[in-house]
Amino acid sequence: MKGLLKGFKLSLTSYVSLAFIFFLFISAGTLVAVNYYRMSVFAFEETLQQFDRAIKLEAQSIRKHLTPVYFRLKLQTNVDKWQYFSAYQNNTTLLFELANYIAIDPLSIAVHVGFKNGNFVSVKKLLNEFDRQQYQAPSDAHFAFEVLEYFPNGESKSTRNFLNFQLEVIGSTIVGNSTYEIFNRPWYVKGLNAKEISVVAPYQEYQEQHRMISLVLSDREAKVVHAVDINVLALAELMKLSNVTDSDVQIILSTENEILAHQRSGDFHLDSVNDPAIGFSAQDKRAIKNFAKSHLNQVGLSEVYLSGELWMAKIALLNPIDKASTKLFIATPKAKVITSVKESLFDELLISCLIILLFIPFTWLFSGVIVRPVHRLLKNTHKLAGLQFSQVSSGDSFIEELNELEQDMLAVSNSLQNTFSIINMLAKEKNMKVLAEKICSQACEMLKADAALIFLTDKDTEGKLLPCFAWGHKASLAIEQFSPIDLSQELMVNVESFLQGKVQFSSLSSSIKESLIQGEIYQQSDRPYSLFLPLIDRDEKINGLLGFSFTEDLSLFEREQYSGIATALSKYISVAIEGSELFESQKELMKSFIQLIAGAIDIKSPYTGAHCQRVPTLTMMLAEEATKSKKTSLKDFTLTHEQWGELKISAWLHDCGKVTTPENVVDKATKLEAIYNRVHEVRMRFEVLRRDAQVQSLQQIIAGENQVIAQQYLAKEMLALEDDFAFIAQCNLGEEMMSAQAVDRINQISQRKWLRYFDDSLGLSSAEKERMPATKVQLPVEEFLLADKDEHCIEHIASHLPAESDSTFTMEIPEYRFNLGEVNNLSITRGTINNEERYIINHHIVQTIEMLEQLPFPENLKRVPEIAGAHHEQLNGKGYPKGLKGDEISIESRILTIADIFEALTASDRPYKTAKTLSQSIAILDHMRKTEHIDNDLFELFLSSGVYTDYANKFLSKDQIDTVDINQYLSN
Structure with missing residues (x-):
């Protein structure tokens, strides 16, 4: 039996309902049984009385109509006529x-x-x-x-x-x-x-x-x-009027009690030997005759057997004057009487059952009312298990214990909700002040405290606690009115009790009370008491104190309850403080690393000055104006607190890839520079040629040639050499754009030859020897004054192939890693950087992206590689390293692009160029705007907002700051 019922379970509502229904059926069944018996007796007697009344009424009705006939007949016989x-x-x-x-x-x-x-x-x-x-x-x-x-x-x-x-x-x-x-x-x-x-x-x-x-x-x-x-028909109608059931038999008997006529089932018949419809046997007639003799005028109904069936019958005189008159006999089957009684009682039984059935849903509803608080408690328990605190409902129950249990459940739900709310705050809120405000306000509500205080340890003074935050009357209190406190003996007792798992309420210290009085929390006459708990970190080191003040008398139960909540809150706040300090220290560490990298880049190449430090400043200035702009392309541009940090870090790290750029390339101030300025080698060759010219002139004089002619030739040659070197030296500076004529002259000068007597393979490194020709030349050998030799072209290192070879980067990889050819470098059209060196310099942005993508940035900094790595892209798609264009470039990257270009143009510490003035820089930016190098709306915002002047006043020299008519650059 237990095995069968083991898996059988019913709800509490079902149990209560079934119990009510069971007792309802027992009670109703008993009542119905008793009522059935009593109603049977009552109904039978009532039915008999109805028959008796009906028979009396019919007899009276027939007598009423026959009496005049009797009187008339009597009267008629007395007429002598x-x-x-x-x-x-x-x-x-x-x-x-x-x-x-x-x-x-x-x-x-x-x-x-x-x-x-x-x-x-x-x-x-x-x-x-x-x-x-x-x-x-x-x-x-x-x-x-x-x-x-x-x-x-x-x-x-x-x-x-x-x-x-x-x-x-x-x-x-x-x-x-x-x-x-x-x-x-x-x-x-x-x-x-x-x-x-x-x-x-x-x-x-x-x-x-x-x-x-x-x-x-x-x-x-x-x-x-x-x-x-x-x-007879009228008589039949009178007999029909008194039919009680369809089975009634009404018989008119003669004075001798013989059947004269009868009506049965609505049909009227006259008694006659020739009338077969009468349907009464001789035995029935005899029974009726005997009944008429013995039951005449008897009160009530009597039983008589007719055709083998028990009938209930009544007989009465039709002529009340003459006792020997005709009689009326009325009978109905007893079974029909009982049937009618049973039918009536069955109806009552059916009604009772229907009432019971109707009461079943009411019973179910009533049981539901009783069990509803239990169901509510069960649902609330499930919701609490699912941490759905906001859906926990409460209601009043007429059962006192359940009502108390519901109130306790609601209190538990509120406590848990507040606790998890604080946990969510700890998880989401990063600002310690905001976090302290939220926790204190929540704690005051949970503990019904008048005020909440947080003191934190002073890092500089041991044993000293500094006020951090105060809350009271649903608002933060001025922290300045609170004085630092010492870890006094009294507080140390509280700390020791806390470490032992005990929490003590004590009187509020006078200094804190005075501060709360100033904050209008208390009056001088109040006698508040406090609950202070230490804020202890994982190393059991005291980081501060959490305190609450009360004036309302708390019961022992409330003190125990609030002590537990306050203890949990102190631990949460300890974790929050520790986490906040750790978070801030990590932020500072990361900030220091970023600034360290940027500073290292600037220090590595002093010619770039403080580029990595100035660009973030200009970027943030322009970004702030962009968030305020109403321009169509910028009206939806906003930055969250995290996105501001993301943009700032991107600006700081936008050139971090330059740590991989060779210093000699970054610092190349002249075309022939490679670690050192090779113009000196070229000058020495000119010196050799000058000496050769002098020697040749002297040799010609010694040989007997005309001295004047020889000296004139020497003077002319020396002048040509000096002029050619001056031209080469000027080209080496790269300050002017090289014309085709200048390039041709370089090529012409390069054709001069000089005689080398020494082996140029001596004193070389192994790498340099690998680039030298394998065949030896016979010394002395003639060489061109300027040459592009094979050993000048340095191949790429196989293990250091650029990332562009197998990625989305679109930068074209040059054939050689370096090209030191003298003619090649001197023929550079603009600046001092050749194609290979330009690629190396531009490649820093690829390194920037790769380096940043390898860093495990948090979610709020995931876009740093994208923003920092796109500041050399152009809206027309001609930028690098990916050739992005238009909307593929984010607004943050466009801002960074303008900041990077403007800082480079106005920088006064670049060795390869002179600093541009403000007007020159704006003109160059305007040209870039027109060629879709930079964003038009941001350029106009840069001017209209005055960012360029603010930056110039901070970082440009006075001689760079000139007058700029910005109206010529603005569309409106």
Whole structure:
């Protein structure tokens, strides 16, 4: 059994509902059973009383209609005129009296008077066409007078007069020698010997369509028989009115208790040996006859067996005057009575069941009302398990214990919600001041405290606590009004108690109270007390104190509850402080690293000055104006606190890849410079050529040539050499754009030759020897004054192939890593940097991207590589390293681009160029704007916002700051 029920579980609502329903069924079943018994008895008695009343009413109704007939018949026999009646002509008054009587009596349809000599007088209602046809009466005849007279000679005559509804004679007939004799008619035979009014068994007259019942009474002295024919149909209607059930049997009994007529199931029958419809056996007739004798006028109903079935019957006299009169017998099957009772009781049972069924949902609802708080508690428990504190609901229960439990559950939910709210604050909020404000406000609400205080240790003074934050009256308090406190003996006791797992409430120190009075938290008369808890980090080092002040008396339960909450809060705040300090220290460390890298780049190449430090300043200035701009392209540009930091770091690290750029390339101030300025080598060659010219001149003089001509030639040659070297030296500076004529002259000068006597492979490194030709030349050897030798072209190192070879970078990789060719470098069209060196310098941005992408930036700094790495891209797609264009370049990168270019143009510490003035720099930027090198809207914002002047006043020399008409550059 236990095994079967092991997995069977029901809800509490089901248990309570089933219990209520079970007891409801038991109670209802008991009540129904008792009620069924009592109602059975009551219903049976009530049914019997209804039958008794119905029978009495029917008997009274029939008697009501038959009594006038009885009285009329009695009265008629007492009329002396009938004794001397001999002819119709002499007694029309009596006949009209009879006609008046049957006209108003609904039961009487005919009155007969029979005399001992055979004469016969009759007044008949003509009820229908059949009656009129039988009597050959006019169509509007309603009554027929018939007088039958027998004469002494044995002849007879029948005279009929027909009357209309107003009893006016409208016709008559005379029939001679009538065959009708009264001596063999049932009514005359019965009435001749009737001392009292008797009922003649149903019979049929020759003129009638149906059988009839007659009441007869005789005047024995005059031998005159009086009879009244009863309207059987009217009698049937009276019997129908009292039908209690469809199974009723109503029987009219004669004075001898013989069945005269009966009505059963709505059909009326007359008793006769020739009437098979009567349906009563001899045994039934005998039972009815015996019942009539023994139960006449008995109160209530009695039982009688008819046709093998038990019936409930009642008998009553129809003539209250004559006890020997006809009787009315009414009966109904007892089974039908019981059935009707059972049906009535079944209805009640059904109603009871329906009421029970209707009460089931009410029971369910009532049980639901009882269990609803439990369900609510269960749902709240599930919600608490799912940390859905905001969905925890409460309600009032009429069960005191459940109500208290709900309130406690709600308190637990609120505490947990506040606790997790504080945890969320710790996880999200980075600003320690904002975090302290939120925690203190939440803590005051949870603990119902008047004020909350946070003191932190002074890093410079041991044992000293500095006020950090104060909260009271739902607002932060001025921290300046609080004084530093010492870790006094009293506070140390609290700390030791806390470490032992105990929390103590104590009086509030006077200094803190005075500060709270100044903050209008307390008045001088108040007696607040406090709860101070130490803020201890993971190393059990005290970082500060968390304090609460109260004035409201707290119960022991509330003190224990609040102590637990305050202890948890102190631990949370300790974690927050420790995390905040760690976060700030990491931020400072990262900031220092970034500035260290930027400073190292600037220090590595002093000619770039403080470029990496000035660009962030200019970038942030322009970005701040961009967030305020209403220009179409900038109206949606905003930066969050994290994005500001992201942009600033991007600006600081935008040139971090320059740490990989060779210093000699970055610092190359002249075209021939390579670690050192090779113009000195070229000068020495010119010196050699000058010496050669002098030697040649002296040799010519010694050889006997004209001295004047030789010296003139020498002077001319020396002048040409000096001029050529001056030209080469000027080209080496790279200050002017090289024309085609200048390049041609360089090539022409390079064709001069000088004689080398020494081996140029001596004293070389292994790398240099690998680049030297394999074949040795015979010394001395002639060499060109300027040459592009094979050893001047330095190949790429295989292990250091540029990243552009297999990535999205679009920068074209030059054939050689370095090209030191003298003619090649001197022929540089603009500046001092050749293609290979330009690539090396530009390649710093690739290194910047690769270096930054390798750093595990947090989510809020993920875009640093993108922003920093796109400051050399151009809107027209001609920039590098990826060839981005248009919207592919972020607004932050566009801002950084302008800052980088403007700083480079105005920098006064570049060895390869002179600093541009403000107007020159703006003009160059305008040209770049027109060629879609930089963003147009940002350029105009740079001018219209005055950022360029603010920057110039901070970082440019006075001689660089000139007047700039910015209106010529603005579209509006």
